[in-house]
Amino acid sequence: MSMPARPLRAVPDADEFDTRAAAAVARARSWLPSIDDRAFDCYLGHVVHKIAPTSEADPVAILGSLICAAGVHLGDGAYVRAGDDVHPLLVWPMVIGHTNTGKKGSSWSAAKRLIAEADGDFAVNNVKSGLTSGEGLAQRFALGDESDPDAAPPDLRLLAFENEWGGVMAKMKREGNSLSQILRAAWEGGDLSTLTVNARVAPKSHVGVLAHITPKEFRTKLSEADMAGGTYNRFLPLAVAWSQALPDSQGADPGMTLSLAAGLADRLDAGGRLGLLDFADDARGLWRELYLEFNTDAHQEPVASFVSRALPYCKRIAGIHAALDGTHEIGLAHLDAAAALVRYSIDSARALFLDTATPAKLLAWITEAGPDGRTRKDITKDYFGGNKPAEHITALLDQLIDADRIRRELRKPAGGKGRPTEVYIATADHDPTNHTN
Incomplete structure (x- = not known):
């Protein structure tokens, strides 16, 4: 029994190809x-x-x-x-x-x-x-x-x-x-x-x-x-x-x-x-x-x-x-x-x-959290999905800190015991929720 012929695949015209290729x-x-x-x-x-x-x-x-x-x-x-x-x-x-x-x-x-x-x-x-x-x-x-x-x-x-x-x-x-x-x-x-x-x-x-x-x-x-x-x-x-x-x-x-x-x-x-x-x-x-x-x-x-x-x-x-x-x-x-x-x-x-495209996106994500900021764990697990080496994350965060885009804080646990949590917060000049600018 002969198999039915497959329909021919649509071939993009030159303009469509150029657009997709570009x-x-x-x-x-x-x-x-x-x-x-x-x-x-x-x-x-x-x-x-x-x-x-x-x-x-x-x-x-x-x-x-x-x-x-x-x-x-x-x-x-x-x-x-x-x-x-x-x-x-x-x-x-x-x-x-x-x-x-x-x-x-x-x-x-x-x-x-x-x-x-x-x-x-x-x-x-x-x-x-x-x-x-x-x-x-x-x-x-x-x-x-x-x-x-x-x-x-x-x-x-x-x-x-x-x-x-x-x-x-x-x-x-x-x-x-x-x-x-x-x-x-x-x-x-x-x-x-x-x-x-x-x-x-x-x-x-x-x-x-x-x-x-x-x-x-x-x-x-x-x-x-x-x-x-x-x-x-x-x-x-x-x-x-x-x-x-x-x-x-x-x-x-x-x-x-x-x-x-x-x-x-x-x-x-x-x-x-x-x-x-x-x-x-x-x-x-x-x-x-x-x-x-x-x-x-x-x-x-x-x-x-x-x-x-x-x-x-x-x-x-x-x-x-x-x-x-x-x-x-x-x-x-x-x-x-x-x-x-x-x-x-x-x-x-x-x-x-330093991944020059990532700092701007990371800054926007940290800024969205407002004064609560994002913890180092948040950034490692939630933003990067655990797929970026720690030293590269540190380099990106240091880049934003050096540019005065974010600041680093150490917050004590709610119960007062245990190691402090590393938190990153957008600086006032770059936080869109700040209305004093």
Whole structure:
């Protein structure tokens, strides 16, 4: 017996699809901070503007990926200084986006396609995945037993692309794993030698890391010890999301990709031989302002620990922009673009840890309770459903207290015995039931 034919499903017309797709993209991007367009006022930013219309990836994710790759490709032949310290042009973006709507993989696909066209050998030989142990990473740069002790491996450059950074985090937590320690040394562009039983002599390295992770996984797997250890302040957090719906896209036009890649290849080749990069006269005033801005400890934990290297990152990124423009001088435009991206990274850390959408909603809920306020238990169980870690709730409440939106009280139990109850009440200035304003 033949089965009755199923009725055809209604297919949305183009206008309906566009409306629904735009709403879906808007929801995906609702957690992101805003970005200053000046972050794209650089050579790589102009490249991103060319390829972004053909990708669903967040333009800032493509930009961060290209900056990372460019810094690795330039090698140690171009660098900046901070006091007595030499800083290689290494930038380690941590691309943070949700599983389905982050489009993290799409951002790397767009960037890698361009990199592969610009330098196929680099894409094959210098871009690797699979960080597991500190010893394994150090071995990549180790000198052979019979080598000249003053010699370095023929190619110091390595871009470690890790699209499942949560797995790397789990490996770093294993007892005896030295990956965190080696990564901290690698960010300095320095000596990865180990003094274990199987000692390795690895006097130089030039390692970039491009990490992908979801917000929930990062928050869940991160511990206070991880932040205190200093590994994660080596990363540049970038919150990302789906930028547009392109169900029929086949990527960038091959001719355009080849043209962009040829220009990038020329700039990478010239920039890698520039040596020391320093500020042009027109950039020194802005650098002094940024020196104070990024040195100010105005962030709550754990944001403060995550973004404590904002200042050197600003100089490194500006150095990459200058090198790709073929100049020893870091100009005002280079520094301005770098600062805009670093500010976005700081705001990304806030969005990750402090949940910038939640404070306003939480404040409204606390305000509804009037002078009775909401207890810590109310907030944990009733508002968050017991699904948010205690340290994150504390950070949100501290954020509202610091902004003078709420106050904290300790109330004695009705019977006078037992521990006092922690209560949060909207301040008079923000309580709509207060008519004295």
